[in-house]
Amino acid sequence: MTRKATEIDPHILEEPEIAKMAVTQLLQTKAELEDLIDTLEMLSDPEFRKTMDEALAEVKRGETITFENMEELKRFLEE
Secondary structure, three states, rough: OOOOOOOHHHHHHOOHHHHEEEEHHHHHHHHHHHHHHHHHHHHOOEEEEEEEHHHHHHHHHHOOOOOOHHHEEEEEEEE
């Protein structure tokens, strides 16, 4: 018997562990979809794309800086 994705087998509630796993999987899928939507929204922003393209070009040219620890990064960002 083929089920639609929106149909839930009522017997699943008889197995708490299976139900718990199903709910966990659904919540994870929901979070992944929300992340995907956020990514698509960012990539559709022309200003973001321009900034990202510029940053990637800098990395390819080796124009990067490194920090030994988070304190160095924080000091750099405060400047």
